[in-house]
Amino acid sequence: MIRLVTKSDLQQAASLVAMAYPGMQISGEEAQQTFIERLSFEIESENNLSFYGFFTEQDELLGLYKLHDLNMNVNGSIVRVWGIGTVAVHFFHKKEGIAKQLLQHFHELARQENVGIVSLYPFNTSFYQKMGYGYGPTRYQYKLKPTSFPSSGERKKVVMLSPSNEEEIVAVYNKFASMHHGMIERTWHERNLIKKKATYYAGVYEGNELVGALAYTLQPVKDSHFLHHEMNIFEWVWTKPSAFIDMCTWIHSQQDQVDRVYVRTQDESFIYQLEDPKNDSNRIIPSVYHEIGTVGTGIMYRISSIMSFVEQTNFNSLDRPDRPVTISLFVQDSFIKEQNGSYNLSYSEDCWSIEKSSISIEEVDVSIAVSDLSSWWMGCVSLEQLAQYGKVKVNNWPANQLDRWFKPTNKPVCFTSF
Structure with a gap:
C-alpha cells in the first residue's frame, strides 16, 4: 500500500533513507534525529511538499518518495509541474519492483491532477529513460579567473543583501523565471535557505528595485594560505543587462582574494560574454581546443x-x-x-x-x-x-x-x- 507519510512514520523514514543514501551520512543517532526534525518541519509546514511511502500490511516502510508541486515557465506560460525526489527503497528489498510502483503512483496522481509534465534528477539515467523520462538540458561547469569577467560596469552598484531582503530576492528571481523557459518559480525550501543564510547574496538596484542577485559562497583554496579563496556561484539572476555587467565587474575586482570562480549554467552562450573562458587544467582537446569546463546531464522531463x-x-x-x-x-x-x-x-x-x-x-x-x-x-x-x-x-x-x-x-x- 502507498499512502502519505505521517509524523509517526518518520523514524522508519529516517532509517530507510540512511540505508538507501549512505552518502547523506545520517546513520548515526544524532544525525538521524536532526533528519527527523527536518522531515517533521516539512510535513507540518504549508509548502509544496508531500511524502508518500510504500508500506507492507504490517505497516513496515519499504520505500518512499517526496512530491514537489511546482510552477514552471514552459515557453512563456507558467504551468503546474511536479517533481519527484528522495526516491528511496529499503536496502534489503531492492529488485522487488518497489521503485517502479512508487513511480507509477506518482504518475497516476499527476494525471488525476491534470499535471501535464513531471521531472526528476536521476540517480541512474537509463533506469528513468526506460520509464519515459527524456534528457533535459546539459549543465556546464566553468572554473574561471575573476579577470575573465568583463569589467566595464559599475562595481560600486553591487551591494550585500541579507535575509531581510528575502521578498526582493524572491521577486527578482521570479521575474527572471518569467523570462526564461524551464525556470521554476521560487520554492518554499529555497526561501528557507535565504532565511538561514545558506549563502551570501550580492545584488544590484535600479532606483528602489532589485534588478540582479547572485548567491555565492567562499571556500579556501586547497593547500594554500587563508587569504586565498574560490568563489562558488549557486544562483545568478538579473532582469536588466546592466545588472549582469555590474555583477561581472564586481567579480572581476575580487582578483586579489579569489583565485577561481565556479559558475554552473545551462546557457551555452555564457562563454561568449567572457574575456577568457579557459579553466586551470591546461588541457588541449584535438586538434586545438582549449578545455574550458565540464558538462553533465541532470534534470529529466516526462x-x-x-x-x-x-x-x-x-x-x-x-x-x-x-x-x-x-x-x-x-x-x-x-x-x-x-x-x-x-x-x-x-x-x-x-x-x-x-x-x-x-x-x-x-x-x-x-x-x-x-x-x-x-x-x-x-x-x-x-x-x-x-x-x-x-x-x-x-x-x-x-x-x-x-x-x-x-x-x-x-x-x-x-x-x-x-
Whole structure:
C-alpha cells in the first residue's frame, strides 16, 4: 500500500533513507534525529511538499518518495509541474519492483491532477529513460579567473543583501523565471535557505528595485594560505543587462582574494560574454581546443499527460501554421499504457488540440518514444536532430517545420534542485 507519510512514520523514514543514501551520512543517532526534525518541519509546514511511502500490511516502510508541486515557465506560460525526489527503497528489498510502483503512483496522481509534465534528477539515467523520462538540458561547469569577467560596469552598484531582503530576492528571481523557459518559480525550501543564510547574496538596484542577485559562497583554496579563496556561484539572476555587467565587474575586482570562480549554467552562450573562458587544467582537446569546463546531464522531463500538456501550453510563443492542419503522432509509452498509441494533433483558430485516433503506426506523420517527445517539446533537442540519428520516424512533413511549431526556441534553464 502507498499512502502519505505521517509524523509517526518518520523514524522508519529516517532509517530507510540512511540505508538507501549512505552518502547523506545520517546513520548515526544524532544525525538521524536532526533528519527527523527536518522531515517533521516539512510535513507540518504549508509548502509544496508531500511524502508518500510504500508500506507492507504490517505497516513496515519499504520505500518512499517526496512530491514537489511546482510552477514552471514552459515557453512563456507558467504551468503546474511536479517533481519527484528522495526516491528511496529499503536496502534489503531492492529488485522487488518497489521503485517502479512508487513511480507509477506518482504518475497516476499527476494525471488525476491534470499535471501535464513531471521531472526528476536521476540517480541512474537509463533506469528513468526506460520509464519515459527524456534528457533535459546539459549543465556546464566553468572554473574561471575573476579577470575573465568583463569589467566595464559599475562595481560600486553591487551591494550585500541579507535575509531581510528575502521578498526582493524572491521577486527578482521570479521575474527572471518569467523570462526564461524551464525556470521554476521560487520554492518554499529555497526561501528557507535565504532565511538561514545558506549563502551570501550580492545584488544590484535600479532606483528602489532589485534588478540582479547572485548567491555565492567562499571556500579556501586547497593547500594554500587563508587569504586565498574560490568563489562558488549557486544562483545568478538579473532582469536588466546592466545588472549582469555590474555583477561581472564586481567579480572581476575580487582578483586579489579569489583565485577561481565556479559558475554552473545551462546557457551555452555564457562563454561568449567572457574575456577568457579557459579553466586551470591546461588541457588541449584535438586538434586545438582549449578545455574550458565540464558538462553533465541532470534534470529529466516526462510528459505525464499529453492531453493536459497540449491544453495548458498551446505551444505558445512558437510559429503558427497559416492554415488549419492536423499532424498524426504515434507515441510509444510502455509505462503509462493509457498514453501509448496514435493521436491527431490539430491546429485551428490559433489553438492546438489533441485527441486519440485509430491511425496505424505505419501511417502516422511522426513515430516517437514518450522520452524523446518530452525532450523535444521541452526544447532540449530538435525533431530534426532526432530524425538524423534515427531515433524517430518522420513522414509527410519536413522535420524542421514541425520544430518551428512544437520546439521552444531556447533550451530550458533550471536552478531548482529536488
